[in-house]
Amino acid sequence: MRPQQAAYPATRLRRTRQSAGIRALVRENTLELGDLIWPVFVRSGEGIEEPVASMPGVFRRSVDKVVEAAREAADLGIGAMCIFPYTGIEDRTEDCAGAWDPENNANRAIRAIREAVPEMVIMTDVALDTYNINGHDGFVEDGIIVNDRTVEALVKMSLAQAEAGANIIGPSDMMDGRVGAIRAGLEAAGHSDVMIMSYSAKYASAFYGPFRDAVGASGALTGDKKTYQMDYANSDEALRLIERDLREGADMVMVKPGLPYLDICHRVKTTFGAPTFAYQVSGEYSMIKAAAQNGWIDEERVMMESLMGFKRAGCDGVLTYFAPQVARLMAQGR
Numbered sequence: 001m002r003p004q005q006a007a008y009p010a011t012r013l014r015r016t017r018q019s020a021g022i023r024a025l026v027r028e029n030t031l032e033l034g035d036l037i038w039p040v041f042v043r044s045g046e047g048i049e050e051p052v053a054s055m056p057g058v059f060r061r062s063v064d065k066v067v068e069a070a071r072e073a074a075d076l077g078i079g080a081m082c083i084f085p086y087t088g089i090e091d092r093t094e095d096c097a098g099a100w101d102p103e104n105n106a107n108r109a110i111r112a113i114r115e116a117v118p119e120m121v122i123m124t125d126v127a128l129d130t131y132n133i134n135g136h137d138g139f140v141e142d143g144i145i146v147n148d149r150t151v152e153a154l155v156k157m158s159l160a161q162a163e164a165g166a167n168i169i170g171p172s173d174m175m176d177g178r179v180g181a182i183r184a185g186l187e188a189a190g191h192s193d194v195m196i197m198s199y200s201a202k203y204a205s206a207f208y209g210p211f212r213d214a215v216g217a218s219g220a221l222t223g224d225k226k227t228y229q230m231d232y233a234n235s236d237e238a239l240r241l242i243e244r245d246l247r248e249g250a251d252m253v254m255v256k257p258g259l260p261y262l263d264i265c266h267r268v269k270t271t272f273g274a275p276t277f278a279y280q281v282s283g284e285y286s287m288i289k290a291a292a293q294n295g296w297i298d299e300e301r302v303m304m305e306s307l308m309g310f311k312r313a314g315c316d317g318v319l320t321y322f323a324p325q326v327a328r329l330m331a332q333g334r
């Protein structure tokens with residue numbers, strides 16, 4: 001589409017910017033609470049809300065506190081949450097068996113939220129890094145990340161989450177063939193309504209640093225994730241990954257990180273027209289928080305502007321740690 005317009009002064013583009021009411025009439029995009037998914041961190045214990053040092057305003061909560069937070073979030077109008085477990089180094093193993101334990105902290109949280117806040121949409125994270133002794137998303141044999149044995153484990157992990165009551169399974173591991181295998185596993189187990197949001201175009205990014213602190217992976221991780229997460233110099237490859245995952249049965253796809261990858265979001269949405277999400281990751285959140293704490297930027301305005309950027313790029317929704325803050329701002333009618 002090419003806009004047709006008369007020459008100045010017949011066209012003065014400032015006319016449609018002259019007042020708040022006019023600007024509202026011609027506004028092209030909107031941001032609603034229904035677009036947001038709130039990532040939360042769950043840990044063991046009771047009555048615990050432990051701040052994550054590198055993510056101001058973000059906590060690791062015990063299951064009872066996650067349920068409380070879910071209730072408050074729902075009352076504020078947040079419709080979806082994504083559950084990430086924190087695992088200390090003492091509970092990490094080479095065989096990652098905690099990942100498919102029905103009683104792990106993530107699955108206990110899913111069950112408790114499903115019970116206490118039945119309307120909440122619950123998304124999960126599927127990858128071995130939060131249970132792995134070495135912090136990697138797949139099994140490591142002789143220093144190599146092994147694909148197919150990892151995929152079998154990811155299917156078991158997904159099934160345990162679906163059993164616990166998850167609505168959306170979120171494979172974030174970047175192994176090949178996992179979406180198809182998880183879909184087949186869900187169908188065979190009678191979970192045909194459980195959805196998959198694939199972290200399809202997930203880049204090997206330094207913006208995940210604070211998250212790895214939050215889940216206890218920073219100390220554990222040996223090396224980097226470049227043999228499975230994407231090279232940030234590539235974008236055609238992102239489209240191939242998205243197409244592959246849609247063909248394997250992904251209901252929704254995700255680009256991650258967010259702000260430095262809006263070009264990818266736009267290409268994905270215009271190419272495939274599938275439900276497209278971006279993850280505004282921990283490092284993006286912490287950068288905004290840190291600059292605001294220094295008094296260098298206006299936190300609320302930068303938060304809203306960054307989130308609208310995702311909508312403008314074509315995203316249907318965003319995973320963001322800002323979700324409760326956005327909800328409180330909107331509750332004040334701002």
Ligand SMILES: NCc1[nH]cc(CCC(=O)O)c1CC(=O)O
Nearest residue numbers: 127129172207208211281282283
């Ligand atoms: N599979 C793990 C996973 N799932 C979500 C994030 C990052 C989220 C964030 O930074 O906010 C990561 C980290 C990683 O791949 O190392």
